[in-house]
Amino acid sequence: MDVLTTELNQLLRQASGTTLWLVDENIQLDMPANPAVLVVGNRFDVIERLQQCGWDAHFSDFDLSALASAGFDQIIYRVSKEKPVVHYLITAAQRLLRADGSLSLLGDKGEGIRTYARKAEACLEGTRTEQKLGPNSWHAHIRQGNGTGPCPDHQHYSELRPACADAQRQYWSKPGLFGWNKIDRGSALLIEQLPAMLGSSLPLPGKVLDLGCGFGYLALNVADSTTALVCSDNNAAALRACRYNLDQAGLQQAEVIAADAGDRLSPGFDVLLCNPPFHSGFSVDGDLTDRFLHAARRLLSAKGSACFVVNQHIPLERKAIGLFADIHTHLDSGQFKLVRLRQPINLQFQRDS
Numbered sequence: 220m221d222v223l224t225t226e227l228n229q230l231l232r233q234a235s236g237t238t239l240w241l242v243d244e245n246i247q248l249d250m251p252a253n254p255a256v257l258v259v260g261n262r263f264d265v266i267e268r269l270q271q272c273g274w275d276a277h278f279s280d281f282d283l284s285a286l287a288s289a290g291f292d293q294i295i296y297r298v299s300k301e302k303p304v305v306h307y308l309i310t311a312a313q314r315l316l317r318a319d320g321s322l323s324l325l326g327d328k329g330e331g332i333r334t335y336a337r338k339a340e341a342c343l344e345g346t347r348t349e350q351k352l353g354p355n356s357w358h359a360h361i362r363q364g365n366g367t368g369p370c371p372d373h374q375h376y377s378e379l380r381p382a383c384a385d386a387q388r389q390y391w392s393k394p395g396l397f398g399w400n401k402i403d404r405g406s407a408l409l410i411e412q413l414p415a416m417l418g419s420s421l422p423l424p425g426k427v428l429d430l431g432c433g434f435g436y437l438a439l440n441v442a443d444s445t446t447a448l449v450c451s452d453n454n455a456a457a458l459r460a461c462r463y464n465l466d467q468a469g470l471q472q473a474e475v476i477a478a479d480a481g482d483r484l485s486p487g488f489d490v491l492l493c494n495p496p497f498h499s500g501f502s503v504d505g506d507l508t509d510r511f512l513h514a515a516r517r518l519l520s521a522k523g524s525a526c527f528v529v530n531q532h533i534p535l536e537r538k539a540i541g542l543f544a545d546i547h548t549h550l551d552s553g554q555f556k557l558v559r560l561r562q563p564i565n566l567q568f569q570r571d572s
């Protein structure tokens with residue numbers, strides 16, 4: 220366990236007054252629930268796991284509007300990857316902390332923890348103490364002062380906005396989603412090649428799943444109002460943006476479902492589209508690819524096709540052996556691979572074939 224996790228666990232164990240713990244994807248928790256702590260987080264899998272352990276945990280895109288001003292003695296936050304999120308939560312702390320309450324920020328130097336600590340000190344007009352936990356890791360403790368100082372710019376974190384466009388449409392999105400303001404080049408390649416990969420034209424009929432949908436780029440480019448479309452992600456900001464874009468495109472029939480690698484979804488999809496994540500928090504997580512492949516096997520119908528795009532270095536074809544009987548690399552661009560998987564090896568396939 221790294222020093223930041225050890226410190227976080229200790230803070231959570233010792234928390235006694237009304238405490239708010241803001242959490243995203245960067246946790247490894249080894250302790251039972253502390254009833255003094257209210258948890259708000261934007262990752263479905265993290266919040267679900269905490270709820271199962273008995274924590275009072277709530278899933279949202281850090282919607283803190285229902286929480287009373289000056290209602291907390293302490294706020295604990297291991298900083299996120301993205302600056303607007305951190306700035307937004309420092310700004311929220313100004314409102315939520317009572318006089319003399321404290322904000323604990325944890326993070327590494329490379330993540331900007333020391334700059335964030337200074338910004339929080341200015342925003343809270345408080346006093347800052349810092350503890351070095353390891354060669355690069357810090358715990359900054361900022362005590363609320365007048366709480367009327369200038370807060371860092373969070374670029375209207377909560378609001379969806381036009382973020383990027385192609386010849387077809389404008390995509391709305393927001394900070395809080397990985398790569399929120401650009402079209403992923405791998406995903407664009409997948410859409411371009413999809414008719415050739417599947418041997419059928421777009422839009423797609425039947426049951427279609429966009430697994431790890433982000434703001435809905437893949438779904439929006441393959442569906443029309445007759446497609447039985449499901450979009451799923453674990454990120455609350457992604458789910459909000461995706462729902463908005465689908466509605467704007469007249470795809471109100473589509474379902475948008477919060478799930479951890481599709482764990483809440485029922486099987487039977489004719490086509491599954493996926494640009495899987497390979498980053499979890501600050502680390503590269505190879506296990507995520509495996510989890511998305513296992514989900515694809517479970518969710519695909521016996522005669523369906525799963526179309527993946529991955530960075531060239533990810534051994535998706537090798538990982539798919541034993542899960543799918545038909546593994547076909549449709550294209551290797553030198554940067555991205557497009558892989559089509561058919562005939563999931565599971566009980567349903569064995570029964571149907």
Ligand SMILES: C[S@@+](CC[C@H](N)C(=O)[O-])C[C@H]1O[C@@H](n2cnc3c(N)ncnc32)[C@H](O)[C@@H]1O
Pocket residue numbers: 264397403406430431432433434435436437451452453454457478479480481493494495496497
């Ligand atoms: C590379 S992005 C692809 C986004 C979108 N499909 C596109 O093509 O632009 C991967 C997506 O997987 C989501 N994701 C990461 N971990 C997940 C998990 N455990 N369960 C579901 N979705 C996850 C991320 O939030 C992100 O939206």
